[in-house]
Amino acid sequence: MSDRRIPRLLQTPAVVLLLIWMLIPLGMTLYFSFIRYVLNNLRRPEWTSPSLSNWRGVGNYEFVLNSKDFWFAVQNSLFIVGSILFGTVILGILIAVLINKTFPGRGIVRVLLISPFFVMPAVNAVLWINMILDPVLGLNGLAVGGINNLIDNLQTAPVVGGFFSLWPEFEPISFRATQTSAYAVIIMVTWQWTPFAVLIFMTSLQSEDQQQKEAAILDGASAWSQFRFLTLPHLGRPIAIVVMIQAIFHLSLYAEIEIVSRGNGNKNLPYLIGEFANNNIGAASATGIFAVILANIIAIFLLRMIGKTLME
Amino acid sequence: MGRIVLEQVTKSFGETQVIPPLDLTIEDGEFAVFVGPSGCGKSTLLRLIAGLEDTTSGKVIIDGEDVTQVSPSKRGLAMVFQTYALYPHMTVRKNIAFPMRMAGIPEDEQNKKIAAAAESLNLTDYLDRKPGQLSGGQRQRVAIGRAIVRDPSAFLFDEPLSNLDAALRVGMRLEISEMHERMKTTMIYVTHDQVEAMTMANKIVVLQAGNIEQVGSPLDLYREPRNLFVAGFIGSPKMNFIEGDEAAKHGAHTIGIRPEHIEVSSDAGTWSGVVGVSEHLGSDTFFHVHDTGLAETITVRAGGEVSFKHGDRIHLTPRQDVIHKFGPDGLRL
Numbered sequence A: 001m002s003d004r005r006i007p008r009l010l011q012t013p014a015v016v017l018l019l020i021w022m023l024i025p026l027g028m029t030l031y032f033s034f035i036r037y038v039l040n041n042l043r044r045p046e047w048t049s050p051s052l053s054n055w056r057g058v059g060n061y062e063f064v065l066n067s068k069d070f071w072f073a074v075q076n077s078l079f080i081v082g083s084i085l086f087g088t089v090i091l092g093i094l095i096a097v098l099i100n101k102t103f104p105g106r107g108i109v110r111v112l113l114i115s116p117f118f119v120m121p122a123v124n125a126v127l128w129i130n131m132i133l134d135p136v137l138g139l140n141g142l143a144v145g146g147i148n149n150l151i152d153n154l155q156t157a158p159v160v161g162g163f164f165s166l167w168p169e170f171e172p173i174s175f176r177a178t179q180t181s182a183y184a185v186i187i188m189v190t191w192q193w194t195p196f197a198v199l200i201f202m203t204s205l206q207s208e209d210q211q212q213k214e215a216a217i218l219d220g221a222s223a224w225s226q227f228r229f230l231t232l233p234h235l236g237r238p239i240a241i242v243v244m245i246q247a248i249f250h251l252s253l254y255a256e257i258e259i260v261s262r263g264n265g266n267k268n269l270p271y272l273i274g275e276f277a278n279n280n281i282g283a284a285s286a287t288g289i290f291a292v293i294l295a296n297i298i299a300i301f302l303l304r305m306i307g308k309t310l311m312e
Numbered sequence B: 001m002g003r004i005v006l007e008q009v010t011k012s013f014g015e016t017q018v019i020p021p022l023d024l025t026i027e028d029g030e031f032a033v034f035v036g037p038s039g040c041g042k043s044t045l046l047r048l049i050a051g052l053e054d055t056t057s058g059k060v061i062i063d064g065e066d067v068t069q070v071s072p073s074k075r076g077l078a079m080v081f082q083t084y085a086l087y088p089h090m091t092v093r094k095n096i097a098f099p100m101r102m103a104g105i106p107e108d109e110q111n112k113k114i115a116a117a118a119e120s121l122n123l124t125d126y127l128d129r130k131p132g133q134l135s136g137g138q139r140q141r142v143a144i145g146r147a148i149v150r151d152p153s154a155f156l157f158d159e160p161l162s163n164l165d166a167a168l169r170v171g172m173r174l175e176i177s178e179m180h181e182r183m184k185t186t187m188i189y190v191t192h193d194q195v196e197a198m199t200m201a202n203k204i205v206v207l208q209a210g211n212i213e214q215v216g217s218p219l220d221l222y223r224e225p226r227n228l229f230v231a232g233f234i235g236s237p238k239m240n241f242i243e244g245d246e247a248a249k250h251g252a253h254t255i256g257i258r259p260e261h262i263e264v265s266s267d268a269g270t271w272s273g274v275v276g277v278s279e280h281l282g283s284d285t286f287f288h289v290h291d292t293g294l295a296e297t298i299t300v301r302a303g304g305e306v307s308f309k310h311g312d313r314i315h316l317t318p319r320q321d322v323i324h325k326f327g328p329d330g331l332r333l
């Protein structure tokens, strides 16, 4: 009896601390989400301090659900996370398979490949949006300008000139625009997180059984069949890990969205929370609770999926 | 059909030559066993035949056709690996179906062959399991099933039983021999267990450092080993080698006498010595005899009921008709 009580007693402080650590912020958020609480209001100064007498019930939730940006932000969050996952997993597998072969300079190539992962997200966003994606001064503008010049020159060339004069002038894509700012974020985050996927897939590829491959070669499997039937199933678990970790990380993207377009045409839930928090803490808290619910739904969904691949 | 001929085949890894020029013919329907100590090139030779390694020079000929440059899957051979090399994510059924699926064989024909293979290998109850849920012996049978359904012109086995326990090894050994009797397909079997070699083979190929020391039927090798290496390698326990005066009496540099060809007695015999360790197997007893003045130890086999204690003086009489004589170069005289 008592030999059980002592370890429990010793664990208690840690458990209590953890509970406080997690429950207090969540409790505060819940509390704020049910009251009127704004930072600035000249007509109703009593709303500027949190108090139970400002009880609003589900009013904040209704306000958030009816605000024009909420459903857009949910959709956009899912779109951005889904696209990044798709991009990093496909690119990660391709690159990992390519550099798994031995070739001269492999060590250096590996270090270079990992390096994007060590760039700070904000720096990453500034670099991409100004140096690469900028329609005038960035690589994007320069490349399109170069292509246009080339076509101009070809139009006066003797034989093929006629063909090229049918071509239009190309326009560089502006990645800060309402329609494209989400793509800019997807591109830069995919670039930054592909190394993470490569790293994990590479480790897994190195533990692949070579005799299985030889058996498959004798069984008449082409390189593609070997990849499809041996390598891909072997990568099932690492793919699940990469998807899981990244989904949780990218639901909370913020810096990239802020730097690319200040949320113009491209909001996710954290960004919306940030906007509400400029003044309306009650609405921001309610959005926060929605974000927690969304994250849980996605986590449960992914856990199911991973569970299934592990069972197979 | 499955007649496999190696002509002046060599293999080097970088600078080191693992297989010096080697000629070997394995006739259609034969059960050939490659034996030799670890690292002598048995697996390499098998992989050269399978096409998993490229020859450095020389030709591999299967049924009269030069396949040296032909890809492994086109050679019509099936291989069973020591580690089974089953596909871990597929069920037993899918594992066995895999080569047929790659060859584009229609589904109903696949199913027929799977059913037949599973039947003959006692795998019917396990078809929907994953390899991870099978015992070692069952995995080995799945690997064999995957080889059978391809109807290969020859089977290649690389130490297929070395991961199994002793009892299972005996059982599988019989099953593979049985399979060879039934199918009459050429089989090449690599092992370093000379009991497997003796019991299964029609033809044993003894290798040392990539060289073929002798090729022949198990009894040929047992009765007339060509040199000291083969004499020492074939037979268990090992043949006793005696040099010096005793050998000179027989006009040889070295004489060899197998433990089972020496009579023991407590009072009289040609040689005498002191009993060291005795190993009682029930049916037989092996005595390790010291202080004979002939060699460090002489091993003798006696019946299970014969019993001498450690330190007893014992008299030995070799059977004169089965003494092997070798010259100073190690070759049989």
Ligand SMILES: Nc1ncnc2c1ncn2[C@@H]1O[C@H](COP(=O)(O)OP(=O)(O)OP(=O)(O)O)[C@@H](O)[C@H]1O
Pocket: B013, B018, B036, B037, B038, B039, B040, B041, B042, B043, B044, B045, B192
């Ligand atoms: N890929 C390789 N690169 C370099 N050397 C190799 C390679 N594969 C095998 N060898 C060498 O070739 C020799 C023969 O190897 P092999 O695997 O054929 O031996 P084996 O007879 O099958 O031995 P075992 O009974 O232990 O399996 C060994 O000395 C080994 O070190």
Ligand SMILES: [Mg+2]
Pocket: B042, B043, B044, B159
């Ligand atoms: Mg080997």
